[in-house]
Amino acid sequence: xxxxxxxxxxxxxxxxxxxxxxxxxxxxxxxxxxxxxxxxxxxxxxxxxxxxxxxxxxxxxxxxxxxxxxxxxxxxxxxxxxxxxxxxxxxxxxxxxxxxxxxxxxxxxxxxxxxxxxxxxxxxxxxxxxxxxxxxxxxxxxxxxxxxxxxxxxxxxxxxxxxxxxxxxxxxxxxxxxxxxxxxxxxxxxxxxxxxxxxxxxxxxxxxxxxx
Amino acid sequence: xxxxxxxxxxxxxxxxxxxxxxxxxxxxxxxxxxxxxxxxxxxxxxxxxxxxxxxxxxxxxxxxxxxxxxxxxxxxxxxxxxxxxxxxxxxxxxxxxxxxxxxxxxxxxxxxxxxxxxxxxxxxxxxxxxxxxxxxxxxxxxxxxxxxxxxxxxxxxxxxxxxxxxxxxxxxxxxxxxxxxxxxxxxxxxxxxxxxxxxxxxxxxxxxxxxx
DNA sequence: TAGATTGTTAATCGATTAACAATC
DNA sequence: TAGATTGTTAATCGATTAACAATC
Numbered sequence: 001x002x003x004x005x006x007x008x009x010x011x012x013x014x015x016x017x018x019x020x021x022x023x024x025x026x027x028x029x030x031x032x033x034x035x036x037x038x039x040x041x042x043x044x045x046x047x048x049x050x051x052x053x054x055x056x057x058x059x060x061x062x063x064x065x066x067x068x069x070x071x072x073x074x075x076x077x078x079x080x081x082x083x084x085x086x087x088x089x090x091x092x093x094x095x096x097x098x099x100x101x102x103x104x105x106x107x108x109x110x111x112x113x114x115x116x117x118x119x120x121x122x123x124x125x126x127x128x129x130x131x132x133x134x135x136x137x138x139x140x141x142x143x144x145x146x147x148x149x150x151x152x153x154x155x156x157x158x159x160x161x162x163x164x165x166x167x168x169x170x171x172x173x174x175x176x177x178x179x180x181x182x183x184x185x186x187x188x189x190x191x192x193x194x195x196x197x198x199x200x201x202x203x204x205x206x207x208x209x210x211x212x
Numbered sequence: 213x214x215x216x217x218x219x220x221x222x223x224x225x226x227x228x229x230x231x232x233x234x235x236x237x238x239x240x241x242x243x244x245x246x247x248x249x250x251x252x253x254x255x256x257x258x259x260x261x262x263x264x265x266x267x268x269x270x271x272x273x274x275x276x277x278x279x280x281x282x283x284x285x286x287x288x289x290x291x292x293x294x295x296x297x298x299x300x301x302x303x304x305x306x307x308x309x310x311x312x313x314x315x316x317x318x319x320x321x322x323x324x325x326x327x328x329x330x331x332x333x334x335x336x337x338x339x340x341x342x343x344x345x346x347x348x349x350x351x352x353x354x355x356x357x358x359x360x361x362x363x364x365x366x367x368x369x370x371x372x373x374x375x376x377x378x379x380x381x382x383x384x385x386x387x388x389x390x391x392x393x394x395x396x397x398x399x400x401x402x403x404x405x406x407x408x409x410x411x412x413x414x415x416x417x418x419x420x421x422x423x424x
Numbered sequence: 425t426a427g428a429t430t431g432t433t434a435a436t437c438g439a440t441t442a443a444c445a446a447t448c
Numbered sequence: 449t450a451g452a453t454t455g456t457t458a459a460t461c462g463a464t465t466a467a468c469a470a471t472c
Contacts (some may be wrong), residue, residue, distance in 0.1 A: 008439075014411035018390060033453060034252065041392055045453090046441055053455050060447040061454040079414045082421065086410070093309035098406065100305050103390055107407045108414065148410060148419055172413035174406060178230060178315055180253055188416050190409040194310065194386060195319045197402040198298070198360060199226035201384035202291045204400050205359055209294065221464075246431065257429090258465055265431050273430040274472040 009051050015050065017074045024067050030123055033064035070158055080108035087170070089161050091124065091131045091153030092114035094176055099126040109148070113140060117157075137161070141168040146171060149177040222261050227253060228260065229286045236279050245276035292320035299353055299382070301373050302364030303328035303336065303343045306388055310362055311338040321360070325352060329369075349373070353380040363387040 019040055022155050023032055034045035034052075041048075052058055052070075055077050059065045075081055086104070088095055088111050099111050114126050117134040124131045132140065141149075149170045153161055158177035165173060178193045231252055235244055237408065246264075248256035253260075264270055264282075267289050269278045287293055288322050298316070300307055300323045311323050329346040336343045353361075361382045365373055370389035377385060383399050390405045 006439080010415045011412050012410045013415070017411070018405075018408065019392060022391070035453080040302060044441065046443090047439090049453090050440080050456065057455070058326075059454050060448055061446070062452050064453060077415070078411055078419055079419045080411060082419070084410075084414060084417070084420070093312050097305035097309045101406070103405075103407050107411070109407065109410050129325050141253045145423070148413070150406070171411070172417060174409050174413070179234070180231065188413045190413055192404055192406065192409065193230075193315075194313070194362070194404065195315050195321065196230065197386050197404065198296075198321050198384070199229070199292060199319070200223050201360070201386070201400045201402055203225070203289070205220050205291055205296070205384060206292045207294070208296070211357070218463080247429080256465065258467090259463090261429090261431065262464080269431070271430050272472055273470070274438050276429060 003054075009054060012043070012047075012051055013074055013078055015070060016051075017078070020067055020071045020074070024039050024071065030060050030067055034059070036064075042061055044099050049109070075108075078108075082108075084110045084146045084148050085112040085144065086110060086150060087113045087115070087144075087165075088150045088152065089115045089134065089137065089145045089165075090154075091118070091121040091126065092152060095150075095152040096126060097206075098152060099129065113144070113146070115140075134161070138164050139162055141165065141170060146170060148172040149174070151177055153177060155179050215266075217266055221266065224255070224259075224263055225286055225290055228263070229283060229290070232279055232283045232286070236283065242279055243276050244279055247269070248276075264358060287320075290320075296321050296360050297324040297356065297358050298322060298360045299325045299327070299349075299356075299358045299377075300362045300364065301327045301346065301349065301377075302366075302369075303330070303333040303338065304364060307362075307364040308338060310364060311341065322360070325356070325358070327352075346373070350376050350380045353377065353382060358382060360384040361386070364388060367391050369383055 016037065029074060034048040038045040038048050058070050059071055086109050088099055091114055099114055104110055111129060114129050114131045115134045116122055116131050116135050121131050122133050146168055149165050150163060151158055151173060155177050158175060158179050159181060162173060162181045162183055166183050166187055173187065174190045174192065174205050175181060178195060181189050183189060228249065231249060235388045245261040250257040250260050256412050270282050270285055298321050300311055303326055307326065311326055316322055323341060326343045327340050327346045327349050328334055328343050333343050334345050359382055361377050362386060363370055364372060370387060370391050371393060374385060374395055378395050378399055384403065385399065386402045387393060388404050390407060393401050395401060
């Protein structure tokens with residue numbers, strides 16, 4: 001069994017990868033250093049070296065890291081060598097935006113199924129995928145062995161859908177519903193609530209009543 | 213000057229508030245405890261008490277915290293007693309979804325301006341707001357003294373727009389573009405990249421090639 | 425009163441950083 | 449070679465938790 005890596009380290013790996021891909025796209029060099037990467041990301045070079053060294057020795061003293069090689073190593077570590085099928089539940093505005101998001105394609109994911117409970121949405125084609133009735137959710141996810149779900153359903157529906165997803169074998173859920181979800185501990189839940197993010201930043205703002 | 217609070221503590225306050233609002237909505241009690249709140253959020257009761265105690269003594273021994281009172285205290289701490297005007301840049305699918313998001317209304321924010329550079333979008337009405345030409349961005353944000361921006365523009369445009377926003381006085385930016393933004397240190401930037409979140413979770417998935 | 429729960433201290437735990445020998 | 453940069457150790461820094469007196 002691999003020694004266990006802290007979540008916070010795992011959380012940084014995709015950030016490293018994204019910046020490495022940018023470096024590769026810029027195409028100015030084939031090599032980078034922990035210092036250069038750290039400067040671009042606002043992270044200390046020591047932290048980057050330490051994080052990476054948990055998985056292997058990817059660099060060379062004196063020259064640093066070969067960009068494409070490191071990208072590929074990270075891809076393997078993060079299990080992104082094959083495309084992951086993703087199920088999207090909720091075909092409203094946000095679901096629509098995500099179904100059409102081009103950023104998934106080349107970064108390891110594809111929305112292969114979309115569900116909704118509203119007859120207005122059911123049957124629509126979204127980015128080549130037909131919106132299905134949520135009644136078929138369980139059966140379909142199970143049959144396709146889909147492990148990753150994105151939730152863009154109303155708050156009231158989120159827990160109920162989560163239960164179905166978990167039952168059907170999903171173990172990774174990215175949710176946009178502003179509610180804490182309950183699920184077994186082997187299920188990974190990642191939250192995205194724009195209001196929470198704005199509220200965090202509001203703390204650092206001068207109150208409007210005090211503004212000049 | 214108030215003693216300085218770690219970012220990570222600030223980050224939890226909106227989470228506490230969201231759950232307290234839910235408790236208030238459920239309407240079963242007027243009071244809660246750090247233990248109950250912690251259990252609902254998967255956070256230790258000690259942490260909740262310690263976080264809150266940085267800002268004052270909001271509870272009572274034996275009975276806990278009065279829900280509505282604590283909500284109001286948190287609202288004040290986070291500067292959410294008045295509605296913050298927000299500018300949205302990028303009127304594509306995602307911008308459209310955010311412009312129509314009902315969750316802003318009662319949680320302290322309102323999208324009051326929308327900008328895009330595409331004639332296809334300019335002039336459209338989104339949730340009562342007319343999409344303006346991004347050429348007017350600087351002038352408009354400055355005139356309205358808007359401090360908070362949401363970015364849903366293509367990756368290539370994100371840095372350029374950020375520069376304009378900062379110049380116009382924006383100090384809080386929530387960005388959906390998958391790129392690290394450069395800005396002065398007094399500017400707060402909050403990132404939301406669904407792919408990064410999915411990639412983090414992919415680490416914990418069994419590789420598809422190994423699946424039964 | 426007795427039970428419950430706070431606010432806070434001290435102890436523990438974990439993450440970050442500085443520094444440097446190794447070496448490309 | 450000399451300069452640069454890694455991987456890693458030890459030191460530092462910061463966050464979390466356990467425990468409990470105070471008290472509602």
